[in-house]
Structures are given as structure tokens and as C-alpha cells.
Amino acid sequence: xxxxxxxxxxxxxxLQKAEMLVGCVCLALMLGLMLFNAIARYLFDFxxxxxxxxxxxxxxxxxxxxxxxxxxxxxxxxVTGLVGLLPRRAQYVIRTVMNVIMIVMLxxxxxxxxxxxxxxxFSGLLRIPLKYVYAIxxxxxxxxxxxxLNNIVNDTCEEIAASRGGREA
Numbered sequence: 001x002x003x004x005x006x007x008x009x010x011x012x013x014x015l016q017k018a019e020m021l022v023g024c025v026c027l028a029l030m031l032g033l034m035l036f037n038a039i040a041r042y043l044f045d046f047x048x049x050x051x052x053x054x055x056x057x058x059x060x061x062x063x064x065x066x067x068x069x070x071x072x073x074x075x076x077x078x079v080t081g082l083v084g085l086l087p088r089r090a091q092y093v094i095r096t097v098m099n100v101i102m103i104v105m106l107x108x109x110x111x112x113x114x115x116x117x118x119x120x121x122f123s124g125l126l127r128i129p130l131k132y133v134y135a136i137x138x139x140x141x142x143x144x145x146x147x148x149l150n151n152i153v154n155d156t157c158e159e160i161a162a163s164r165g166g167r168e169a
Contacts, residue, residue, distance in 0.1 A: 026062040064140035071147035113137040
């Protein structure tokens with residue numbers, strides 16, 4: 001089990017680096033495009049009308065990459081007040097059940113997103129095929145599913161180690 005944990009952690013770290021890179025590129029492009037549009041509009045009286053549409057696309061990608069990255073950090077929102085009062089074993093069971101539910105829900109949406117990509121047309125101003133914009137949906141949900149699976153593996157390894165340590169003590 002520990003070898004599986006090492007492999008999934010290594011893959012998760014590599015994916016998080018890629019997610020961070022894509023997110024940073026989107027943020028940099030958004031900032032550059034907004035600055036370019038502001039300079040063009042106010043200094044040269046020549047607004048770049050397509051920049052808002054592109055910024056929306058970059059923002060969508062940035063948001064979904066951030067979601068995947070946070071899942072890799074196991075930083076998604078949850079209410080832990082009541083669960084934190086339970087014994088360690090019960091916390092592990094509840095956390096695992098919630099993670100399995102999360103994986104099922106994330107994977108359930110992926111086929112629908114893929115069908116959606118086949119139905120969308122073109123963006124309003126730039127005439128970019130929207131399937132490239134919406135491609136982030138199945139990609140990010142797949143990444144989030146992997147990260148949640150990695151969290152389950154890590155939790156299970158920690159629970160096994162804690163159980164062995166508890167019996168030996």
C-alpha cells in the first residue's frame with residue numbers, strides 16, 4: 001500500500017505543478033490583456049473589444065484549474081466541527097465515505113461535459129469554438145477525481161499506520 005501511496009503522491013505533485021502553471025499562465029494573460037486594453041482605450045482611444053471575451057475564457061480556465069489544485073492540497077471546504085469530536089476511526093470512515101461520494105459525483109459529470117462539448121458552437125465575438133473553452137470541465141473534474149482518490153489512499157495509509165501503532169502501544 002505504501003508503494004501505491006508513493007506513486008499517487010508523485011503523480012499528484014506533478015499534476016499540481018501543471019495545474020499551477022496553467023493557472024499562472026491564465027492569470028498572466030488576463031492581467032496583460034486587461035492592461036493592454038486599458039492602455040489602448042484611454043491613451044489611444046482604441047478599445048480592444050475582444051479582450052473581455054478572452055479574459056472570460058482565461059478566467060474560466062483559471063477557476064477550474066484552481067479547483068483541481070485545491071483538491072490536490074486536500075483544501076476543499078468542509079464542516080469539521082462535529083466530525084472532529086468523533087473518535088479517529090469514525091473520522092476516517094466519514095472522511096472516506098465523503099471522498100467516495102465526491103469521486104462518484106465528479107466522475108458522473110464527465111460524460112455530460114463531453115457531450116456538451118459536442119453541442120456548443122462558437123464564441124460571440126472571436127468565433128472561437130467553445131469546445132476549447134469548455135474542455136476544461138472534463139479535464140478539471142478528472143484531475144479532481146484523481147486528487148480525491150489520492151487523498152483516500154493517503155488517509156488509508158495513515159489509518160493503517162495509526163492502527164498498527166495503537167495495537168503495539
